[in-house]
Amino acid sequence: MKKIFSINPISDISFKSPSILGSVIAVVGLHGYFIFTAFGSLYNLIICAIALFLLPSPYPVLIKKLRLILKNNEIERVGVSKLLNVYKKNEKLYLGTGFKWQPRHLRLLQEQLDAGFDQLSSKRHGSFAIHNLDLNNGKDLLMSVSDLNLHTIIFGTTGAGKTRLFDLLVSQAIVRGDTVIVIDPKSDADLQKKIALTAAHCSRDLNLHVLDLAKTQHSSALNPLGTFLRxxxxxxxxxxxxxxxxxxxxxxxxxxxxxxxxxxxxxxxxxxxxxxxxxxxxxxxxxxxxxxxxxxxxxxxxxxxxxxxxxxxxxxxxxxxxxxxxxxxxxxxxxxxxxxxxxxxxxxxxxxxxxxxxxxxxxxxxxxxxxxxxxxxxxxxxxxxxxxxxxxxxLCGADLNSLLSSEDLSKQHTFEKIAANNGIFYASLNCLSDPVLGGYLSKLLLADLCAFAGKLYTQSQYRSEIAQKISVFIDESSEAAGESMVQLLNKSRGADFAVTIATQTFADLVKRTGSEAAARQIIGNCNNKISLRLKDMQTAKLFTESLPVTVEPIRSSSISFSESPSDLDVNYGVNRSITMQKCPLFPAEALQYFPDLEFVAALADGNLVKGRLPLVDIH
Incomplete structure (x- = not known):
């Protein structure tokens, strides 16, 4: 009877689960019998009422699971007003909904990995089972804004939701009043639109400057050599x-x-x-x-x-x-x-x-x-x-001179000017059409940001003139990976820079930086690590290596036997043992099963959270 009434919470929301089916059949049958016999007499009615009250019921879990089924394919949307309210109320960064990942979730996940993920989402490219390990998975995930200065790296394969996470993070940086600098090598039109709409919603659209290499005639001019001493x-x-x-x-x-x-x-x-x-x-x-x-x-x-x-x-x-x-x-x-x-x-x-x-x-x-x-x-x-x-x-093409080499001070921008005016800068580098030009310009922009951060860091009087945090976002960061990125992550915290970078695989960083050591240096300088779905196991293992560790039971058994030469007796023995082995709090192989917009994040404060991203909705 214990097996009949126990419901396995790790099953991937399926009414075909034997434990759920057994519970449903048993409880519905008993409920039906009691209700049928209750009409015989008042005594039967009282006995049935007590039995129904004391009988273990799967209904609460079933109802929760049914609600999750209805919500799974629904993508949550969040407006700028909610983001503003969250910041005003808590002074926190909103990362979506989810729960704190704990060792008990790892035990359940290991069982689920052994059983296999049999229900996949055709729309979201993954299984909802991992997020449903905790039925209370709809809590707001909040992160300290001050921890952003410890820098953030985002991993995720193509289509997993990296740019949509950028929508959420960039929108909140604009809402907070930060100076925002976004370098987007792949020129995502939705990201640019969200930035423009959020800036307008916060009455900051006049301070928005867009450098678009695909639409030079409508772009703002920026000198990528604007800050230097020698x-x-x-x-x-x-x-x-x-x-x-x-x-x-x-x-x-x-x-x-x-x-x-x-x-x-x-x-x-x-x-x-x-x-x-x-x-x-x-x-x-x-x-x-x-x-x-x-x-x-x-x-x-x-x-x-x-x-x-x-x-x-x-x-x-x-x-x-x-x-x-x-x-x-x-x-x-x-x-x-x-x-x-x-x-x-x-x-x-x-x-x-x-x-x-x-x-x-x-x-x-x-x-x-x-x-x-x-x-x-x-x-x-x-x-x-x-x-x-x-x-x-x-970098000096006919249509680029007016953008990158303008001598009109009224039109030419530098990062110093943008920060002094608490502006928002978005660079659309169009690397898909011209990867060489986009790669060159992204490296120059990062080098200029390093020089600007160095000026803020060393000149306290100048730093006092720029009171806002400077939030820097670099999508597809492998296009700009190099010494400047290492320096920016390593030394810009003192200048109140908060840098967020995104990449698909570890191999991308290795190729662009020229060495595995340099790529690891970039990752090591980011205290907040967020992973969406990953298909590359090298990158997945690199992410989980940095997570807190726990222990998992390793069961082993052995059978031995021996025959006596003098008679027909056979001696045998069975040894069973359980050993505890250290392992990351989240297994690398589970990252490949994440649906779009789901993530696990190791935050600078030591917490590990499992979450689901909303889409930023701006009207």
Whole structure:
């Protein structure tokens, strides 16, 4: 009778379950018998009423299961008003509905995995059994907003719901009043629409800026080189776009010097540092001596130092410079491509050295690089810049100059301006149509964000001017994976950055970063980990490795026997044992059975939750 009246709560909502069928048949039969006999006498009626009251009933569980059946294929929708109310009431982040995952759920799930998932959802690509392990699975899942600064990574296969989770997270960042920066390599139209509608609902639509590479005529302009302190920073960002293998690797250091020189020349001339201007400046190495001459002349005029003027006069008058042996060696050096400018560079180098050695000015490494590149052989210079020119030209297409190299300050945006105005920025990179351009731009945007975070982190006075949290969202993060992403995750918390990234598989990160160690470094810097459905077991195991551990029973048995040579007796024995083995709180193989929009999340506060995402509904 115990088996008849016990209902297995882990069965995948099916009325074909033997335990449920047995309970239903037994209880309905007994109820029918009692009700039929109750009309015989008052005594029978009292006995039947007591029996019905005391008899174990499956009805409550059946009703709950029936309600879950009706709800399973229904996708919950949540409005911006509810998101706003949740934040105002709790100052928490809403992650959908679900329950806290505990060891008892793991035991039930192990039994379900052994029995198999026989009921799959044709609409949602998975089984609802895992979420139904707890019948009270409709509780609101809330997360501390402050934990977002510890960064978040989202795993999920194609179609599992990563972008819909971005809808929920980005909408709440807008509702909270954060400065929001979204980098979307795949250009999801629904995500862009949700951002625009949420911004309008919160009266922030005037501060929304959209950079769309597929619709350049309707896009906002943004300078991806907007924040830097030294010319070499810009050079590092651009050369990071070059491949690290083949001939490009051998020229990468020299290309870095050439770009540093070009940016330094632009700064001396007082021109905007844009991709287009850098490209133009790289073609005019022959003008670098004249730019340096102007620079040295301005320093001399500002100093107005008698000793400097006297040194320059002596330098010009000493033994007719053209016959000077030191000058002859300088001019005839094969690394000096411009013999006619050799004497000028010689004088400028001597004067600059005098100014630095005597403490009149501080030595500037970028100026020394400019001098070095100015002396470089023209043929060799063209070779070292040939490897980086294609990267810059890709970012300087005819329709891109107005977006990425605009010099109109009223239209050009930078991340500093966006943060200062508490704005919202959405970059649609259209990587499906042009993966090379989208990949280049995503890396430049991340590098600029790193520089901006560094400025906030090191300059407390500047940080006080930007009071809002800066929420950064990077979908399909493998397109932008690299050193800049590692730095952003590793060091931006002090600048009040909250970074959320999404990827499909661990292999995607490994391929883009170039090593498994770098990919693990990205994942390790994210304290909040969320997994939707995963078909790749390497990624699933990587996710579950970081979860809290519990113990599971491992049952084993062995049978032994022996025969006596002297008689026909057979001795045998049976050994049974149960050992407890440590295992993750959620098994990796179960992640492949998640329906769309279902997830498990390991939060920074130590909690593990099983949840179901709603769709953001904006009217």
């Amino acid at each position: 010319s070499s920073e810009v050079a590092s960002r651009i050369t990071s776009l070059m491949p690290d293998t083949g001939n490009s690797q051998s020229f990468k250091a020299h290309a870095h010097s050439a770009i540093t020189a070009a940016v330094t020349a632009l700064r001396i001339k007082g021109e905007f540092i844009t991709l287009k201007n850098i490209l133009n400046e790289l073609d005019h190495q022959d003008l670098y001596p004249l730019i340096l001459e102007k620079f040295i002349k301005e320093i001399r005029e500002n100093l107005n130092d008698a000793s400097v003027n006297e040194f320059c006069k002596q330098l010009e008058a000493s033994e007719k410079l053209l016959n000077n042996s030191e000058l002859k060696a300088f001019v005839s050096n094969k690394t000096n491509s411009r013999k006619d400018g050799g004497s000028l560079l010689f004088k400028l180098e001597k004067i600059y050295g005098y100014l630095c050695n005597n403490g009149l000015i501080n030595t500037d490494g970028d100026i020394l690089t400019l001098m070095s590149v100015a002396k470089m052989d023209q043929g060799y210079y063209q070779k070292v810049t040939a490897s980086v020119m294609p990267c810059i030209r890709t």
